[in-house]
Amino acid sequence: MARARANRDKERELDLTRPVSVWRSKDLLEGQPAQSLTVILRTVGCRWNRCTMCGYAGEGAPASASDLIAQFGSALERSSPEVSVVKIYTSGSFLDPAEMPVQARDEILKRLERLAIKKLVVETRPEYITEQTVETCLSRLPTEFAIGLETANDLIRDKAIRKGFTFQDFAIASEVVHRQGGSIKAYLLLKPPLLSEGQAMRDAISSARAARSYSDILSLNLCNVQRNTVVERMWERGEYRPPWLWSAIEVLKSVPGPIVCDPVGAGTRRGPHNCGACDEGIAEAIRVHDLSQDITPLQKLDCQCKSTWKELMEAEEESFGAALF
């Protein structure tokens, strides 16, 4: 009863005809910086809803097809004629019809086609990638399908992240998309729980290499401690620290591009961080690298905490003993 009332109160508070967020920024389009519009739509939320680091579940609300169309219309008011890339995120899967009703999906695609947008980016779990759903998008406009692969290691994805799909599922989805001329972005997670800093860094590097042949672009996600997650409970007990920005730099330097990274929450306790003094500069260098793909400036970064990061990794290697993964 109390929960039902809380949900009703929440629905009253939320305006389901407005998107969660919308902003303009720059993105890569065929290797060149381009104006982009990012839209976060409020949907019912991810059907899977089990990943250990994901707190999106708390953000869902029962938005109908017409609510979602209204949300998108409202987001487009923030667009401009220079925008050529549109990214639509739903905190779940754009291609899941239970989350994004077909009527809303088709109307959104139709509007983007009319605006002659050059690239659409949508996120989806691989199980919703079918010949038909891919065709629906690609018949309207060039589409990049972003999949949260997180790691190429099935054991880590299953046990540490609880992602619920395999590398093979990702590879098959990638083939379906590529066969029809679409593109794939693979998200990789730097520092799932239960991995030491060094293990996480090495896993991200080897995952990037393994995912490369199935992906047109890689996106390195630096784990943030989101609310009401397994990761948050571990963090509160002192069993989890978000990744060092040095580890992110190391991955970006070691992996052939294109690889992008948005250092969300950099420098905060819940986000990826170093010593506090160098975080802002390093986050900015990561943002610059996104558009230039030039690793030379990354090689010049330094701070006294770099040696602490290295020592900590060595100490962890000794204390972790036999690697968990």
Ligand code: SF4
């Ligand atoms: S990370 Fe993605 S698949 Fe996992 S629960 Fe969150 S939205 Fe769903």
Ligand SMILES: [Zn+2]
């Ligand atoms: Zn520092």
